Amino acid sequence: MSRFASRLRKQALRFGRRAKSLALYIFLPVLLIAVWQGLYETGAVQALLLPPPSAIAATGWDLSISGELARHLGISLLRVLEGFALAALLGVVLGVGLGLSRPLDRATDLLIQLIKPIPPIAWIPLTILWFGIGEEGKVFIIFLGAFFPILVNTMDGIRQTDVKFVELARVLETSRLRFIAKVVLPGALPSIMTGMRVGMMVAWMCVVAAELIAASSGVGFLIMDARQMMQTDRVFVGMIAIGAIGKLLDVVLKKIERRLIRWKGAFQ
Amino acid sequence: MSGAVTTGADIRIEGLCKTFGEGRRAAKVLRNVSLTVPAGSIACVVGQSGCGKSTFLRVLAGLETTYDGSVLLGKQPLHGPGLDRGVVFQEHRLLPWLTVEQNVAFALKGLSRYETRRCVMRCLKRVGLGSCARQYPYLLSGGMAQRVAIARALVNQPKILLLDEPFGALDALTKLQMQQEILALWEQEKTTLVLVTHDIDEAVFLADRIVVMAPGGAQTVKETIDVALPRPRDRNAAAFIALRKEILSFLFDQEKKLRRKA
Numbered sequence: 224m225s226r227f228a229s230r231l232r233k234q235a236l237r238f239g240r241r242a243k244s245l246a247l248y249i250f251l252p253v254l255l256i257a258v259w260q261g262l263y264e265t266g267a268v269q270a271l272l273l274p275p276p277s278a279i280a281a282t283g284w285d286l287s288i289s290g291e292l293a294r295h296l297g298i299s300l301l302r303v304l305e306g307f308a309l310a311a312l313l314g315v316v317l318g319v320g321l322g323l324s325r326p327l328d329r330a331t332d333l334l335i336q337l338i339k340p341i342p343p344i345a346w347i348p349l350t351i352l353w354f355g356i357g358e359e360g361k362v363f364i365i366f367l368g369a370f371f372p373i374l375v376n377t378m379d380g381i382r383q384t385d386v387k388f389v390e391l392a393r394v395l396e397t398s399r400l401r402f403i404a405k406v407v408l409p410g411a412l413p414s415i416m417t418g419m420r421v422g423m424m425v426a427w428m429c430v431v432a433a434e435l436i437a438a439s440s441g442v443g444f445l446i447m448d449a450r451q452m453m454q455t456d457r458v459f460v461g462m463i464a465i466g467a468i469g470k471l472l473d474v475v476l477k478k479i480e481r482r483l484i485r486w487k488g489a490f491q
Numbered sequence: 492m493s494g495a496v497t498t499g500a501d502i503r504i505e506g507l508c509k510t511f512g513e514g515r516r517a518a519k520v521l522r523n524v525s526l527t528v529p530a531g532s533i534a535c536v537v538g539q540s541g542c543g544k545s546t547f548l549r550v551l552a553g554l555e556t557t558y559d560g561s562v563l564l565g566k567q568p569l570h571g572p573g574l575d576r577g578v579v580f581q582e583h584r585l586l587p588w589l590t591v592e593q594n595v596a597f598a599l600k601g602l603s604r605y606e607t608r609r610c611v612m613r614c615l616k617r618v619g620l621g622s623c624a625r626q627y628p629y630l631l632s633g634g635m636a637q638r639v640a641i642a643r644a645l646v647n648q649p650k651i652l653l654l655d656e657p658f659g660a661l662d663a664l665t666k667l668q669m670q671q672e673i674l675a676l677w678e679q680e681k682t683t684l685v686l687v688t689h690d691i692d693e694a695v696f697l698a699d700r701i702v703v704m705a706p707g708g709a710q711t712v713k714e715t716i717d718v719a720l721p722r723p724r725d726r727n728a729a730a731f732i733a734l735r736k737e738i739l740s741f742l743f744d745q746e747k748k749l750r751r752k753a
């Protein structure tokens with residue numbers, strides 16, 4: 224009986240801890256919303272410049288019900304996935320190649336260092352010239368944004384192969400191919416996944432940027448279009464959706480990462 | 492590990508010298524090491540840390556490519572790394588992303604999947620870890636991880652087993668257990684065993700021949716002592732204690748000499 228009671232107490236304690244942690248997690252956003260709504264109620268700010276959370280929520284609801292928000296988000300998401308898939312494929316393949324070969328790395332290093340700092344947005348003018356304002360251009364911008372983080376992190380991961388494992392492979396006369404497959408690549412996986420997550424974030428930012436400038440659909444276009452109509456609440460709905468989707472994408476990638484890197488016991 | 496008698500190879504070392512670096516920076520780590528380890532016997536290398544024990548073992552493992560002198564393994568001159576030697580490092584060096592079973596299988600090549608699994612499981616059972624085959628290394632205790640490393644070193648049935656302070660990082664009790672276990676394995680496998688340790692007790696318990704090393708002087712190996720005590724050895728026997736004392740005081744003397752010179 225007392226064992227049951229103690230188990231109950233333990234569960235209550237755990238529940239309490241979780242609730243506290245959750246409260247801490249959402250405290251700031253909730254506070255922000257409350258203050259924001261308060262500002263509106265006191266008439267301190269103009270609704271046209273800063274619409275209250277209540278109005279934004281109502282507009283968000285309308286846009287969701289009509290399917291307009293989902294349509295724009297879907298289009299943006301599709302572009303991101305296309306560009307990201309391309310970047311992930313090329314970034315990992317090239318990163319592994321460059322990480323394994325010193326001469327290849329040396330030969331490409333300067334070029335990569337020069338192109339990497341150019342922000343994807345600076346490519347937009349060229350992209351419009353080359354691709355027009357069609358889909359290819361946007362996918363290209365996204366690709367550019369996601370490619371470098373994935374490339375660089377993959378190379379880093381490959382190069383960080385532990386010398387101790389190199390020695391082990393020598394002692395065991397492991398073939399080079401097997402060494403790469405069983406030691407180098409799995410060892411680089413955490414770093415590659417970091418690159419993927421950063422790349423995904425950049426890709427998501429890039430799609431919005433690209434759509435702000437040249438698009439007739441997508442969540443970036445939704446925002447720009449609303450600004451021209453002075454529909455500030457729609458601007459906010461679009462922005463919040465962008466943040467939410469970005470967070471969601473990261474959560475998904477983190478889940479995949481955890482699944483792939485199970486062997487790192489303390490990985491939480 | 493077919494159960495049939497796999498005989499170890501003897502090791503004959505003649506005038507082995509190993510220097511790191513060049514010119515004024517050159518560090519003579521191994522000086523004029525001459526030593527024979529009979530086939531199927533256990534040699535323990537003892538000495539304070541930094542005296543070149545690991546370097547010595549790395550030469551035998553084929554990891555150091557430049558050295559002077561001659562090393563014969565069986566009838567073959569030493570030539571690079573090879574599967575005729577199994578190596579256990581001080582840390583287990585298990586690949587963290589492979590399960591225990593996969594880690595041992597990593598040492599095997601050219602076998603069918605079925606054969607591989609059979610070999611691996613037999614080796615794991617031999618070190619008492621048959622039930623941990625599917626675990627990842629992070630779940631293993633230090634002693635268990637080192638047992639897996641030993642299984643990995645044994646899976647190719649090496650003629651010579653080289654161990655570099657394999658129990659150095661283990662707690663006292665596990666260490667004693669592992670010493671018993673390595674003896675049992677050696678009695679089954681009949682390999683030649685070279686074990687580096689800084690633990691004199693361990694050396695006296697295990698060795699047929701103890702090789703005492705110390706830095707400096709014209710020769711790195713200061714003395715080789717043949718241990719004739721019958722196995723299993725009693726750590727409390729008078730002869731055991733006397734031998735341990737002798738080696739310890741010898742090492743202290745060496746250290747004093749070295750300090751006087753410096």
Ligand SMILES: Nc1ncnc2c1ncn2[C@@H]1O[C@H](COP(=O)(O)OP(=O)(O)O)[C@@H](O)[C@H]1O
Nearest residue numbers: 511512518520539540541542543544545546547
């Ligand atoms: N790769 C290396 N380059 C230069 N010096 C080394 C190298 N490896 C070992 N040494 C030196 O050789 C000496 C002996 O090292 P080691 O064989 O590891 O000693 P032990 O295993 O007995 O502690 C040390 O002084 C160490 O600094």
Ligand SMILES: [Mg+2]
Nearest residue numbers: 544545546656
């Ligand atoms: Mg050492």
